[in-house]
């Protein structure tokens with residue numbers, strides 16, 4: 584009968600929620616460096632899930648043991664009452680559980696801090712990233728101090744002022760001074776943090792100076808990023824969505840002479856210590872350019888071309904040495920869940936020296952392929968006016 588009472592929707596759903604929370608934390612705690620790339624070792628993956636399953640079952644076992652100990656205490660309490668003795672002081676029991684919870688919680692937080700904290704991104708590989716990291720660290724430092732302070736006070740006071748049997752639990756409903764302190768201090772601290780964040784963000788995004796930047800087009804579609812580099816003229820040609828066809832995937836406008844020498848590339852190769860300007864756009868749904876190692880993220884919104892400027896500071900080879908991972912690659916991800924193939928939207932980003940960059944760029948294929956020339960009825964000689972051909976294309980699209 585008692586067991587049936589426990590099996591109601593409320594307890595079952597809270598137990599399920601707790602299990603889910605724990606299992607998620609266990610998954611997060613796994614070292615995924617061995618499994619986190621395409622074609623990862625299957626054995627490593629299954630070992631990871633075995634560990635998660637083991638800890639989840641362990642949690643279930645601990646919960647059952649706690650339940651049994653509770654029942655034993657209850658029986659003991661009833662026996663005492665039957666014998667006419669003083670019964671168990673449950674407030675004392677609760678007070679002790681509070682302290683145990685505090686100690687276990689602090690241990691768990693510190694464990695998470697040191698074990699999972701090690702899995703954070705390596706140092707920022709871009710100029711502005713150093714500033715955002717500094718802001719993150721300050722915010723993190725403040726919240727850690729506040730977290731430990733408030734948890735110790737919360738559980739410590741619940742223990743200290745409990746009903747001990749000799750005196751009642753201390754009732755202290757209101758104090759204006761304390762209210763003022765914990766309203767004004769967080770308000771001031773948060774204002775300072777938000778304003779610092781505002782100025783840093785403005786500094787990162789406010790540069791409209793294009794001189795000296797390397798312009799690269801990054802266009803998102805379901806499910807890939809298309810990259811376009813300027814040719815020898817250093818300028819990217821115009822784009823027009825109405826010109827998009829199977830061959831002219833990006834809808835490059837070849838009425839614009841700057842388009843002729845544009846290059847298409849598979850890998851985002853960028854020279855170290857140069858300002859890179861990513862011209863970001865999307866063709867279907869909202870995607871998001873996400874390069875965590877450079878602390879870069881900006882949405883790619885259809886119909887709203889935008890850009891992000893950053894300066895890479897650490898060569899891929901140097902980062903491999905720093906992370907002690909010879910296979911390390913910087914990556915460009917999509918950070919919006921944009922559809923079924925979203926997970927597959929990643930490109931390798933390689934930071935190289937100036938000489939390597941020039942060499943790589945000279946090997947890239949022009950965007951204007953023979954197939955495209957034929958489609959646009961462009962003669963091999965680029966001096967021919969392509970206007971008519973492009974208009975024909977437009978007419979076909981309409």
Ligand SMILES: [Cu+2]
Nearest residue numbers: 870917921928
């Ligand atoms: Cu996407």
